[in-house]
Amino acid sequence: MASVTESLAANGNGACAAAAPLDALPAGRDRPAALISPSILSADFATLADECKRIVDLGADWLHIDVMDGHFVPNLTLGAPVVACLRKHSKAFFDCHLMVSDPAAWVQDFAKAGADMFTFHLEAVADVADLSASSAHPAVADLAKAVRAAGMQAGVALKPSTPAELVFPYIEAGLLDLVLVLTVNPGFGGQKFMEDAVSKCAPLRAKFPGLHIEVDGGVGPSTIDAVAAAGANVIVAGSAVFGAERPGEVIATLRSSVERAAAVGAVQ
Numbered sequence: 511m512a513s514v515t516e517s518l519a520a521n522g523n524g525a526c527a528a529a530a531p532l533d534a535l536p537a538g539r540d541r542p543a544a545l546i547s548p549s550i551l552s553a554d555f556a557t558l559a560d561e562c563k564r565i566v567d568l569g570a571d572w573l574h575i576d577v578m579d580g581h582f583v584p585n586l587t588l589g590a591p592v593v594a595c596l597r598k599h600s601k602a603f604f605d606c607h608l609m610v611s612d613p614a615a616w617v618q619d620f621a622k623a624g625a626d627m628f629t630f631h632l633e634a635v636a637d638v639a640d641l642s643a644s645s646a647h648p649a650v651a652d653l654a655k656a657v658r659a660a661g662m663q664a665g666v667a668l669k670p671s672t673p674a675e676l677v678f679p680y681i682e683a684g685l686l687d688l689v690l691v692l693t694v695n696p697g698f699g700g701q702k703f704m705e706d707a708v709s710k711c712a713p714l715r716a717k718f719p720g721l722h723i724e725v726d727g728g729v730g731p732s733t734i735d736a737v738a739a740a741g742a743n744v745i746v747a748g749s750a751v752f753g754a755e756r757p758g759e760v761i762a763t764l765r766s767s768v769e770r771a772a773a774v775g776a777v778q
């Protein structure tokens with residue numbers, strides 16, 4: 511297989527590179543390439559740099575880094591200093607998922623630390639009751655712009671209970687590179703996949719063919735086909751990858767399911 515650097519270059523997703531414009535995808539492809547982003551939350555934190563290298567060598571495209579502040583979610587993980595340390599040991603694409611109450615406060619620190627994707631929760635920036643499918647909330651739009659201005663790609667994450675339509679205005683305005691659809695309530699690895707939540711990928715894929723749609727939570731060989739059929743192309747898997755006897759085989763299984771669904775063009 512291609513080296514990570516080659517894969518990232520081929521996918522237009524090298525460190526701090528701007529995402530391909532949504533209208534500039536190669537003809538004949540209706541969605542971006544499959545990208546497998548193992549969550550290092552399930553890795554051995556005592557040997558994190560080695561774990562990152564091992565999983566990239568086994569075929570991971572991105573590394574998913576779950577940042578939890580003990581406030582937005584009832585768990586505490588790691589912050590920008592750890593990302594900066596990992597950056598010294600890895601050229602991989604750092605896909606940072608900020609489960610924090612005040613994501614705007616961390617933009618500069620994560621940019622300096624070497625984060626590539628900065629995905630913040632819509633629910634952390636505005637009250638969901640104040641959001642609409644037809645107009646952008648200034649705080650969300652401003653944060654997405656600040657993330658890009660800091661040199662990172664911008665993503666928005668949705669809890670299982672948050673409707674997909676609330677993110678449409680920011681995609682339509684060209685402010686987002688990725689939407690993360692959570693299929694567990696945020697806070698912990700190893701939870702059960704919520705099948706109902708994955709259905710929100712279909713309207714996103716139908717309306718935005720070139721968007722990175724990431725699914726996160728309870729994804730593994732037994733749930734990937736539903737995720738792929740719904741139209742996701744970026745797959746997060748923590749316990750299924752790091753807990754496996756042969757993580758490389760799990761990564762390959764996840765990728766082939768997404769590629770099969772993309773070839774069929776199915777969105778369910």
Ligand SMILES: O=C(CO)[C@@H](O)[C@H](O)COP(=O)(O)O
Binds near residue numbers: 729
């Ligand atoms: O963001 C989260 C949970 O809040 C995820 O990234 C999980 O860490 C994924 O772990 P698994 O469900 O795949 O074990």
Ligand SMILES: [Co+2]
Binds near residue numbers: 549574575607726746
């Ligand atoms: Co995550």
